Amino acid sequence: MKRSDTQPGPATAGAVERRVRIRTGPEPRVLLLGHVLDQGRSGVGRWAEQMLPRLAAELAARGGRLAVTTPPGATSSLVPDGADAIELDVPSGPPFVRWQREGPAVRRCLDAARAAGRPFDWVHTAHLPLPRRLPRDLVRVSWLVHDLRQLTASLVGTGRRLIAPTLYRAAARRADLVCTVSEHVAELLRERFGSHLADGAPLVVHNGADHLPLHPRSDRADDGFGPFLLGIGHLERRKNVAVVLDALALEPTLPDLVWIGRGPERARLERLARELGVAQRVTFLDGADDEDLARSYSRAACVVLPSLLEGFGLVAAEALRAGVPLVHARAGALPEVAGGHGYPFEATDPHDLVRTLSDALDCGAPEAGRTHAARFTWDRAARALADAWCRA
8 A cells, every 4th residue: 555645635514534545443453652641640641541451451352452652761651461562762852852753753663563464543642743744544643632721821831822723733634533531622622623623523532530449528637637628730820729828818717728739839839828828727748649639538628629721620520529529610621520510619719719618618519429420430431432443
């Protein structure tokens, strides 16, 4: 079969023409680009930890195979049993250097697999830019979008913000399958790049939330804390932790805040807490394993999620599943994931947050929240993505 690097033809009836002549069927071989997936307890890191073993099993059950690329010398624990690890001479960053090397390296990998009689049907990625010049007539590309933070002026530098639309447009044109983790992100993609997407795109594959053990709700303080507000997440600007500190300063009767997560904003937030006179009521913990996270959920008086942008909002689903009251910002995908079972507030209004926290502490968590959260399972997510690879 002749190799081709042709670009998409002109759009017809609002859809981008797809000229694909690759092998099709229910036994897909998928090359998953894993160079930037090893991100610890981030949402992307959790996705990789939970999805890769399940995707390997789903593909194997259908006669297919998963292969995961890794950077040079990496000993990533993310490559599961039942999947192939393929080391490529491509660094995880910086993005421009990765982009320069990734396309040629992936093409060589595809050529080698084809020469060995085991061609890949799909290349799957969740990062931008997409690898350059992947042969359209020999392999399909699936692209998973976790969020659109690179398009948000207040959250990224000028350079990234200016180039991001071009990268998203190029990815939308090239991807044969576009997936998102929420309807919210899917709608944003349709609004901004709908004319470049294939028919039916994007496919929504919600994240799971069933990775943590469950413990009975408890108010025991043997961990050294009394009743507390619990926040979880990387300390970065979009997490909007400052509004919680403002709320504590406005209402001295609110429980103390325990925030689990590290990040570049910690020093600024600690300084702000001192300036507001609430430093003694705020504890930042660098991290926690799954057992500690589960126990923190079981003992928290309330979970507060003030993010300005979330493509999914894993903490929201985890909190509902644990049966703890959830206070969340009206932002991003948080209302979608909470499904009306949390207590929403305006993300930039600390007075509204005080009122909402008081309501949540008085009324507690609705039992229906647990039922709603039960729909978010990693098995379901992996099955949906594997089904899409088989159908397309």
